[in-house]
Amino acid sequence: xxxxxIDSLDPEKLxxxxxxxxxxxxxxxxxxxxxxxxxxxPDVANKxxxxxxxxxxxxxxxxxxxxxxxxxDKSCIEQDVVNQTRNLGQETLAESTWQCPPCDEDxxxxxxxxxxxxxxxxxxxxxxxxxxxxxxxxEHKSNLASGMRVPKSLPYVLPWK
Numbered sequence: 719x720x721x722x723x724i725d726s727l728d729p730e731k732l733x734x735x736x737x738x739x740x741x742x743x744x745x746x747x748x749x750x751x752x753x754x755x756x757x758x759x760p761d762v763a764n765k766x767x768x769x770x771x772x773x774x775x776x777x778x779x780x781x782x783x784x785x786x787x788x789x790x791d792k793s794c795i796e797q798d799v800v801n802q803t804r805n806l807g808q809e810t811l812a813e814s815t816w817q818c819p820p821c822d823e824d825x826x827x828x829x830x831x832x833x834x835x836x837x838x839x840x841x842x843x844x845x846x847x848x849x850x851x852x853x854x855x856x857e858h859k860s861n862l863a864s865g866m867r868v869p870k871s872l873p874y875v876l877p878w879k
Contacts, residue, residue, distance in 0.1 A: 727745075728745060730744055730746070731745045736752075736762075737755040737762045752773075765778060765779060766779065767779045767782040771786070775789065
């Protein structure tokens with residue numbers, strides 16, 4: 719069985735299209751081909767059902783229950799479910815003993831101990847009280863020439879509005 723499983727993973731293996739028996743498609747392109755061919759052959763697509771374990775398996779609707787009970791990919795999925803339930807049981811047994819480390823920070827205390835004044839946008843008092851630059855008055859500087867101003871609205875209407 720392992721040889722057939724490895725063989726089915728070969729990307730160069732040719733697979734027959736379930737919608738058109740004349741189509742031979744490489745395994746790596748098969749899912750894309752199925753979507754395209756399903757659209758081109760809606761009459762055949764209505765007669766086929768997709769396997770819940772492998773979307774590459776297109777089976778006649780009358781045989782889908784038999785295929786589900788005997789699908790090779792079913793055993794892989796069942797094994798994954800068994801492994802997940804085993805791992806879940808082991809994870810619940812091992813509870814975490816991690817604890818949050820003690821915090822040395824007190825942001826409120828730091829705020830009250832702060833001696834400098836906070837920065838406020840648009841105010842001139844951004845220098846410390848002891849600074850000699852405190853006596854200098856800052857003016858708003860503009861790169862525009864005198865007599866020019868910033869427009870209050872755009873000169874045109876935006877195409878998306």
